[in-house]
Amino acid sequence: MMDERRAAILRAVVEEYIETAQPVGSGRVARLPMVAVSPATVRHEMVVLEEQGYLHQPHTSAGRVPTDKGYRLFVDSLVAPGPLDAAQRHQVSAFFAGAHGALEEMLADTSRLLSGLTDYAALVTGAPPDDATIRSVQLVGLTGRAALAVMVLSNGAVVKARLELADTVGDGRLAAATAHLSRGLLGASPQAISPVPPTGDPVVDGACSQAVAALAAAGSEVEPGQVYVGGTSRMVSAFDAVESVRKVLGILEQQYVVVGLLRDVVDRGLSVAIGVEHGVEPLSECSVVVAPYQVDGETVGAIGVLGPTRMHYPQALAAVAMVSQRLGRKIGDN
Structure with a gap:
């Protein structure tokens, strides 16, 4: 001691x-x-x-x-994590209050928000499709026999497939098909969707069969977990040596390495990895501050900041903690 x-x-x-x-x-x-x-x-x-x-x-x-x-x-x-100041807290609240649109857009915007709060490069990952499960399924009638099958995953991703149904299906049967699909598909992997058992109503069963086939095809095309990087230009001013900047920017272009880095730090139960602790040699002059974000109690991704080892740790810890909590809550509310 x-x-x-x-x-x-x-x-x-x-x-x-x-x-x-x-x-x-x-x-x-x-x-x-x-x-x-x-x-x-x-x-x-x-x-x-x-x-x-x-x-x-x-x-x-x-x-x-x-x-x-x-x-x-x-x-x-x-040292303890320092609280964000009032202006920064308002910035975070206003961002998530106005955040709408596709999950990918929200994650990219979140990386830019976090970079602006900390002045470091910010990293946001979504859960890879292999880890995601189906959270909700809905059939929405459009016009005539056209319908839209919508599948929301546990990582916040939304998969849509347009259908041309074999029969005209009223709102009541669309609701019945939605309920039956939900019973059969919730919790399943989007890459392993299987047919649901018949209900005995041929119209409902036909709609369910078409929806399952369309969602299975769309789910198989979901892209692997992606990392969204904001504020890479800030790394130029964070290091004195040009070679250090070149190494860091080179790693940030390798998405697989960045995703693995964040996941490894989280899996080891760390919130901060300093210098060689994170095991990525080209980033030996860097520290990473990381937090997972959760939806309905399930970890679906991670956010973090990457900067020099002489990082403002209290501020970075506070920013990452607040943004991760608000991001998970926002995805869960969508």
């Missing part, structure tokens, strides 16, 4: 480095109210912190910078 004085010095170094991106000297730390000890004492404690692996001195005459281990202690023990 680190003593309070040493912990306060480490916190001061981390927070100062996050703000300035410059090595932090003992004189600067000694002047901070949270420390209130002599520069000589700070120098001694910083040497100890370096020996313990929490700080690193890039040059002999330079101050210290945090290591991944230092950031980890900072996140786990020294």
Whole structure:
């Protein structure tokens, strides 16, 4: 267990480095109210912190910078998620109050919202179709014998198929067909839709058979889980080295890697992965703050932000937590 004085010095170094991106000297730390000890004492404690692996001195005459281990202690023990300010909370509320349209559009817009709140690249994934199940099915009459079969998945995706029914079906039988389809299909995979048993009403059974065939065809064409990335241009200003920017942008173009990264962090029960912790070598200078979002108690995707290890962790944690909660609630209400 680190003593309070040493912990306060480490916190001061981390927070100062996050703000300035410059090595932090003992004189600067000694002047901070949270420390209130002599520069000589700070120098001694910083040497100890370096020996313990929490700080690193890039040059002999330079101050210290945090290591991944230092950031980890900072996140786990020294700082709590900071609340979003009133303007940011209003921005999130207004966004979700006005969010309508297709799920894909909402997820893309959410990535841009989160990037704007944090000034980092934002990542939003939907559940892959293999993980999604059918949440609702409905047959809607159009004109004459035309009808629309609508299937809503647990990840919020909507699958539609237009039908030309063999018989004229009134509203009552369409409602009966909807109820029968719901009993037979809810909870099933959209890739494994099977025929529903007959009802004994040939008109209802015909409508159900056509709807099942059309939805099975449409469901098989649902695209694999996609990642929506907002704010990639913000990564250019987050790193000093052009090579670091190139590596990060290269990874963000590989959707499979990004989806796997977010899922792995969530599966390990983490909300923050720092530096090499996430296991993606080209992102070793980055941290990821992640949260799953849930619909009706079921995890259907994840959102996160990607930035340098000198990330504003309290703000990023608060933004990701709030947006993930509101996104899941919005999808569940649709």
